[in-house]
Amino acid sequence: MFAAAIEAAQPRHCLPPYLMALRASLSAGGRLIVLGAGKASAEMARCVEAHWPDTETARLEGLVVTRYGHAVPCQHIEIVEAAHPVPDAQGLAAAERMLDKVRGLSVNDTVLCLISGGGSALLPLPLDGISLADKQAVHRALLNSGASIGEMNTVRRHLSAIKGGRLAAACDPARVITLLISDVPGDQPVDIASGPTVGDASTCLDALTVLRRYAIPVPESVMATLNSGRGESIKPGDPRLARTETHLIATPQKALEAAARVAQDAGLSAWILGDSLEGEARDVAKVLAAIALQVARRNQPFQAPCVLLSGGETSVTVRGTGRGGRNVECLLALGVALKGEPGIHALAGDTDGVDGQEEIAGAYLAPNTLERAWALGIAPQDSLDRNDGHSFFQALGDAIITGPTLTNVNDFRAILIERP
Numbered sequence: 001m002f003a004a005a006i007e008a009a010q011p012r013h014c015l016p017p018y019l020m021a022l023r024a025s026l027s028a029g030g031r032l033i034v035l036g037a038g039k040a041s042a043e044m045a046r047c048v049e050a051h052w053p054d055t056e057t058a059r060l061e062g063l064v065v066t067r068y069g070h071a072v073p074c075q076h077i078e079i080v081e082a083a084h085p086v087p088d089a090q091g092l093a094a095a096e097r098m099l100d101k102v103r104g105l106s107v108n109d110t111v112l113c114l115i116s117g118g119g120s121a122l123l124p125l126p127l128d129g130i131s132l133a134d135k136q137a138v139h140r141a142l143l144n145s146g147a148s149i150g151e152m153n154t155v156r157r158h159l160s161a162i163k164g165g166r167l168a169a170a171c172d173p174a175r176v177i178t179l180l181i182s183d184v185p186g187d188q189p190v191d192i193a194s195g196p197t198v199g200d201a202s203t204c205l206d207a208l209t210v211l212r213r214y215a216i217p218v219p220e221s222v223m224a225t226l227n228s229g230r231g232e233s234i235k236p237g238d239p240r241l242a243r244t245e246t247h248l249i250a251t252p253q254k255a256l257e258a259a260a261r262v263a264q265d266a267g268l269s270a271w272i273l274g275d276s277l278e279g280e281a282r283d284v285a286k287v288l289a290a291i292a293l294q295v296a297r298r299n300q301p302f303q304a305p306c307v308l309l310s311g312g313e314t315s316v317t318v319r320g321t322g323r324g325g326r327n328v329e330c331l332l333a334l335g336v337a338l339k340g341e342p343g344i345h346a347l348a349g350d351t352d353g354v355d356g357q358e359e360i361a362g363a364y365l366a367p368n369t370l371e372r373a374w375a376l377g378i379a380p381q382d383s384l385d386r387n388d389g390h391s392f393f394q395a396l397g398d399a400i401i402t403g404p405t406l407t408n409v410n411d412f413r414a415i416l417i418e419r420p
Helices: 002-008 016-025 041-050 054-059 089-101 132-145 149-157 166-171 189-194 204-213 220-228 252-265 281-298 326-338 369-375 380-385 389-395
Strands: 032-037 060-067 077-082 110-116 175-181 244-250 269-277 306-312 344-350 362-365 411-417
Touching: 002 252, 002 411, 016 041, 016 175, 032 041, 032 089, 041 060, 041 077, 041 110, 054 060, 060 089, 077 089, 089 166, 110 166, 110 189, 132 149, 132 220, 149 189, 149 204, 166 175, 175 189, 204 220, 252 269, 252 306, 252 411, 269 281, 281 306, 281 326, 281 344, 281 411, 326 344, 326 362, 326 369, 326 380, 326 389, 326 411, 362 389, 369 380, 380 389
Parallel strands: 032 060, 032 110, 060 077, 110 175, 175 244, 269 306
Antiparallel strands: 306 411, 344 362, 344 411
């Protein structure tokens, strides 16, 4: 099921139909510049080249930035690697070069933007007065705060010289076409990579509210930018966005539907609880555990055997010093809540192959997971208190390592409940 969800979101399946329409609508003599950012953006660029006629490759040029280890070979589009989730100088230089590439475009030119999750960290071009070190400090604080992805991106958009519609505004008067692979709950384009090509209705005041709500410490330069209003993003209806269009080509819902078909083919009923579950990972786990127990013990609201699927993006308020990610945090909390209930298995993983900051996608939970952990002298609740999910599941041999999947439609969770 996990593999099917990842496969459904591969650019080679969902991108080609949009390229046919693009080729038919290009202005004669105009340039085509391909720009991209995100964990899936390099594979999206390779797909563009693979489906572009050899007779037209002279028009194809561009620059894409992806996470270290996620690059793929391209002939005409330059691929740059940078750091994620905390940005680095490589990402900063790539963002500066992107803005250079779109200066002086004409009305006959077209910019194709390939955007996927991870782009917020991979395009860390701060506004004047904010340093890269300041941006890095903000990213670290946001990641540890427990803020939702929407809240984090609200802050990021108002500190950036390229996100929050600014990249599209810099392309004016050229036509801008954005193809998105969504990794955010609700699939809002403004939250995918912090919306470099779409208008943003949020304000500096909204960003300040997020910082205050979670008591997030930030450098003085950041507070000065937000308090002065200098960080205002490009708003919907701005005339510089008049020639932009945006298309969602892959979403968490489509990935969950692909996983459901795998379960159904195996003779199991499959229920999608939601593609946009948010909240503290351990709190979401308690709710999922309660539903799973009701199914296992009461055959309500679903009848076993069945599979419960969900997606979205949980958050973690980091209090310990362990090796964790939001998916293994959720899975470990689920195991603690289930207390070894017979017949319930689960998997949680990030569809990009990276849960947190580790090259580990997620993990598998069995009915005997807690028993095996105690036998090794590992206390599950202690591991959870330390935010140490990766160490816990690796010690049991139940970590899931996929390597870079070259796509990203966020978290994947599956709970299998066997017949009583």
